[in-house]
Amino acid sequence: MAKKRGQGEDSTRKERKRGQGEGSIRKRKDGTREARLTIGVDPETGKQKQISKYFKTRREAQEWLAKAVHERATGAFVEPNKVTLKEWLDRWLKIYAKQKVAVTSFDFYGTLIRCQIVPAIGHIELQKLKPIDVQEMYAEKMKNGRLDGNGGLSAETVRRIHNVLHGALKQAVKEGYVSRNIIEAVEPPKANKEEVTPLAKKDTDQFLSAVQEDRLYALFVLALTTGLRRGELLSLRWQDVDLNKRTVTVRYTLARAKQEEGPTKTALIFKEPKTAKSRRTVPLTQLAAQVLKTHKARQAQERLFFGQAYQDNGLVFATEDGRPIDPRNFTRRYTRLMKKAKVGHTRFHNWRHTFATVLLELGEHPKVVQEMLGHSKIATTLDTYSHITPGLMEQAVAKLDAVYGQKGSPSS
Template sequence: MVKKSDQQKDKKKKAHKRGHGEGTIYQRPDGRWTAQATIGRDSEGKPKRVTYYGKTRPEVLEKLDKARAELKAGTFVANTKMSVSQWIATWLETYAKPRVRLSTFESYQALLTQHVTPVIGGIYLKDLRPEHLQKLVNQKLEYGRINKKGGLSARTVRYILALIGQVLKQALKEGLVNRNVADSVSKPKRKQHEIVPLTIDQTNSFLNAARDSRHFPAFLLEWATGLRRGELLGLRWKDVDLKKGAISVRQSLIRTKSQGLTFTEPKTKKSRRTIPIPQEALTELKAHKARQNQEKLLLGGETIDGVYVPNYKDNDLVFCRGDGLPMDPRGFTKAFDLILSKAGLPKVAFHDMRHGHATMLLLLGEHPKVVQERLGHSTITMTLDTYSHILPGLQEKASSKLSTVLDIKEKPSHQEG
């Protein structure tokens, strides 16, 4: 006599038996059928599987065959009800946060949650189409600002679209979509932003007006190096070689929503650089260091539990607050604006001092490659594209220089005999 438990085992074993290439097909205790198949591997190399349910074995086998055909054709999308907003949240935490700087992550997060999620976040990821993104682009250009008063710049919208492209590129790798629909969207035309930094005379007027300011050494070094604001305010004395007359960019000061003022590594490999500085800036740095040492002594300190604790919070910063703490970049920029006003100069952004440094060097005949290395641009193409507005004048100078070396003898005239 066959035991009932043995009959159940035989039935279960028969249910688990698979046809060739079918994947795993079995009947559940409730009578329904389940089919599972491996559709690839995730970023860690682990198998990714899909599961289908049905009332009969042929029903789940049909679903499995359809999935297998779509995989072969490259059109397979996992049967998921994940929305665009859900995938954006996953992408931010899983893929973006571990690989980019905190300030960059926060900018990604703000752009996606403020501009993308409210418009297309409710759409299922697998149902997202190019027209959804095209409408998003058009809307942002027309009235995309948070206050709805006007549209975003073409540059910002292009950046948002590129960010969506990254999000969907990862979704494609995960098998959540069968194509990156961002590739099919018409991008706003790139508008060349005309850079109009202070002229050499205006820069001299600015520096003279700033002569009595606490920030004069920082402004003078900016004129001499073209550092980014964060690089200037993150500069440490250990990164300054007063003997050789050079500074090295090794860190940057940034502000983040979650941590406030914090230090981070330079933006790119090219941003880590050493820049020789002119004698005027070197002399001022030496005097600045002497004054800073005096400030440390004047601040004094107090004895706590028998230990002397100085009031100066030494972060080894070249440019900082009077107590040694990092300087608020916004406050520093405000001081810059006040001196511009005092000197009667047009209002420009502090970043334009960086542009002024590059423009001045190019007009003085310096090779663009040298300018690229001083600025920390990733490629010389970026430098040339940024300062193309002054290249026509340089081309004319180059043409004139060619004439100075030309020495062609006059063609002799033929006499009739």
């Protein structure tokens, strides 16, 4: 009895010969199909490079070949590989990130990769990594991500993890390890806006009065009247200060970073600011210029006292024997001085916020404040100090009243 047309066709009919470049499909003894496709030429051997994949049915093999041929033609094809996320992150960090980011950022990236990302999803192959894998990791990190076991990471830290993964996967796409950056399909947590807490004038007055005899008194005056960051203040050299023109120029920032070689794991480094706007010249108030002159004279006495033991680095703010002040040691000193002044503790960065807040409340243009702070974009300044906006709007309306008065108001 003759078989009906199509009956058992997929299992008994001879496989159709495919055109050149379309790949091939071979029936195996166990009934499955092997699809093969030439993807290029091995530059070392000169032989063709082929990939193969196995399927239960011919239709599945045809669909895969059609997709692979299309991706090859459009440049979207990615050769299968078993590179894990951990392996790729290690490569990306050493080859790409190290050349682009600041030393402190590089150290932070390494910590996030080593302590947060790799333990969670580092074992997954790049080509098998899915958005849901990363999304679930974010949720877990927000809940239980702290290394000390006391709860979850902040939204800001998880967003930094997101940025690291996005940058790494973007480069993986460029190098052909994956066809798309799956991090673009992942939603990071919403950023918590930084709480700006400027010091009240009575607190700054009380603090400066209590530390007037301290050898770093001038540093606090500069912080309050220039808005310089901690690392910028600690990296200032006398060649960056012009007491006649009353200006200071920010050229470097001081930070502690890991080092691959050396007697210690970390070392103090002077590095360039991360943006062009951060390299800036800021005018000095009369008070700041005067206390710097006094500070310079005091430093000269310290240099004479130590003699040849003095390590002259040309720093404005240094240890008594001329060495750079470790930012961590400065923070400890600052905390002790806050207690001495009997002022409620506030982080040193809030002195910078105080500087900006006072200027804006006095009606200074945000663009001027942006330039003095070294923000790369005015949007950063406006977003950071948006709490002042209502008061500025009231001042603006008051100015309009001064110009127009009651003119044009309807008569009663």
